[in-house]
Amino acid sequence: MSGVRVLVGTRKGAFVLTADGRRKDWTVNGPFFEGWEIYHVKGSPVEPNRIFASQSTGWFGQLVQRSDDGGKTWEPVGNQFPYDGVTGTHQWYDGTPHPWEFARVWHLEPSLSDPDTVLAGVEDAALFKTTDGGATWAELSGLRTHTTGSSWQPGAGGMCLHTIIVSPTNPNRIWIAISAAGVFRTDDAGATWKPINKGLLSEGIPSEAAEVGHCVHRIALHPSRPDTLFMQKHWDVMRSDNAGDSWTEVSGNLPTDFGFTIDVHAHEPETVYVVPITSDSVHFPPEGQLRVYRSRTGGNEWEPLAKGLPQSNCYVDVLRDAMSVDSLDECGVYFGTTGGQVYASADAGDSWTAIVHDLPAVLSVEVQTLA
Amino acid sequence: MTRVVLPAHLKTLAGVQREVELEVGGVVSAASIIDALEARYPMLLGTIRNPATGERRPFIRFFVDEEDLSHEPINAPLPDTVARGASPFFVIGAMAGG
Numbered sequence: 001m002s003g004v005r006v007l008v009g010t011r012k013g014a015f016v017l018t019a020d021g022r023r024k025d026w027t028v029n030g031p032f033f034e035g036w037e038i039y040h041v042k043g044s045p046v047e048p049n050r051i052f053a054s055q056s057t058g059w060f061g062q063l064v065q066r067s068d069d070g071g072k073t074w075e076p077v078g079n080q081f082p083y084d085g086v087t088g089t090h091q092w093y094d095g096t097p098h099p100w101e102f103a104r105v106w107h108l109e110p111s112l113s114d115p116d117t118v119l120a121g122v123e124d125a126a127l128f129k130t131t132d133g134g135a136t137w138a139e140l141s142g143l144r145t146h147t148t149g150s151s152w153q154p155g156a157g158g159m160c161l162h163t164i165i166v167s168p169t170n171p172n173r174i175w176i177a178i179s180a181a182g183v184f185r186t187d188d189a190g191a192t193w194k195p196i197n198k199g200l201l202s203e204g205i206p207s208e209a210a211e212v213g214h215c216v217h218r219i220a221l222h223p224s225r226p227d228t229l230f231m232q233k234h235w236d237v238m239r240s241d242n243a244g245d246s247w248t249e250v251s252g253n254l255p256t257d258f259g260f261t262i263d264v265h266a267h268e269p270e271t272v273y274v275v276p277i278t279s280d281s282v283h284f285p286p287e288g289q290l291r292v293y294r295s296r297t298g299g300n301e302w303e304p305l306a307k308g309l310p311q312s313n314c315y316v317d318v319l320r321d322a323m324s325v326d327s328l329d330e331c332g333v334y335f336g337t338t339g340g341q342v343y344a345s346a347d348a349g350d351s352w353t354a355i356v357h358d359l360p361a362v363l364s365v366e367v368q369t370l371a
Numbered sequence: 372m373t374r375v376v377l378p379a380h381l382k383t384l385a386g387v388q389r390e391v392e393l394e395v396g397g398v399v400s401a402a403s404i405i406d407a408l409e410a411r412y413p414m415l416l417g418t419i420r421n422p423a424t425g426e427r428r429p430f431i432r433f434f435v436d437e438e439d440l441s442h443e444p445i446n447a448p449l450p451d452t453v454a455r456g457a458s459p460f461f462v463i464g465a466m467a468g469g
Contacts, residue, residue: 035380058467059428059431059464059465060380060381060384060418060419060431060464061422063414063418076384079416079422080416082422082423083423101423102423
């Protein structure tokens with residue numbers, strides 16, 4: 001029988017939540033790597049029992065763990081992420097030049113076709129690649145050495161490369177997003193990159209429509225529409241229908257268009273999910289009510305989804321990598337909160353239940369649909 | 372043999388229960404001890420020193436005979452008690468954070 005495996009990264013370890021296709025009864029395994037920050041855990045689409053985890057602390061730095069048995073056992077793989085060549089500088093918060101310094105891996109993106117190949121997005125922003133299952137990592141330095149690189153600045157959470165999307169139809173095309181530089185795309189497998197932020201407007205930078213400098217929080221794509229991207233920016237929900245060459249705002253009737261995460265229904269490419277958060281100075285939901293908003297029209301028209309979610313006294317946040325969808329016939333949607341809940345919906349968001357209530361703050365949620 | 376006491380997280384990572392005994396070649400310093408430690412336990416690579424700079428990570432401390440030697444040059448010879456194995460070399464995770 002089909003089933004799902006939800007991979008949860010938290011501030012104090014990783015957890016693996018499993019259920020059969022009904023998604024009612026859950027088994028919770030973990031914590032793995034207890035006490036460590038687990039920014040991201042993600043499995044290989046081609047070999048689902050191969051899973052990679054980014055493990056770090058301020059004390060001991062970065063590790064990468066790999067499991068080849070679906071998350072039961074793990075082994076550390078390569079943790080060296082050397083910047084390629086002269087590292088140069090980016091802008092610091094005060095505008096002064098600051099050398100690129102590796103801090104941690106925010107996001108691991110296993111290849112769509114090769115179980116030994118994974119892309120890693122790191123802080124300070126750069127993209128790395130392994131082709132040997134994680135043993136060694138080499139930088140795709142065409143991104144960091146882009147002519148705008150010296151002007152990139154960190155967001156409040158650090159200058160992180162947090163989102164990686166490889167085109168499902170063209171392996172040479174990759175999108176990445178950096179806070180607070182914006183979205184970049186390569187069409188030659190990472191050799192050269194261009195910023196694709198036309199249409200984004202951001203207050204708080206010298207020119208609202210600048211080529212770079214936008215605090216993009218997350219982008220998402222449906223595999224059947226490889227030219228359509230959705231974006232949750234610091235403020236504003238955006239979409240592009242030309243692979244990011246230009247963007248239009250689709251915030252529509254959202255109660256607030258600040259937020260972190262965004263995702264697309266597995267079978268309906270115009271059905272999009274966001275979790276509105278009050279503001280950048282108030283990182284919790286409006287009026288203490290946790291609501292996912294769903295658009296079935298590709299944006300602009302949004303409906304609140306609240307059934308099963310706390311509707312009073314709820315002051316958690318939902319971070320950028322903390323939402324995922326499964327691909328069962330009735331699409332499941334999952335998200336984790338900084339309060340340690342992981343919510344699941346087995347009916348595309350109509351109703352929700354908490355799989356777990358009391359994990360450490362959730363940093364990332366990925367779901368695997370198992371045959 | 373040089374004796375090394377690791378903080379709890381690194382013991383778990385290395386799969387060791389107690390202090391570690393190592394053969395350290397040449398001058399016994401923090402750097403040469405960590406070189407030997409990383410050779411024996413590759414999973415510890417980069418966890419004590421920043422691999423980009425070779426320097427001690429900011430929240431790591433080195434203690435010997437109840438003295439904090441963290442701010443000595445990382446290649447400086449350690450007291451003879453460490454080289455002889457009379458005293459362990461303590462790698463400490465600093466008290467910080469939550």
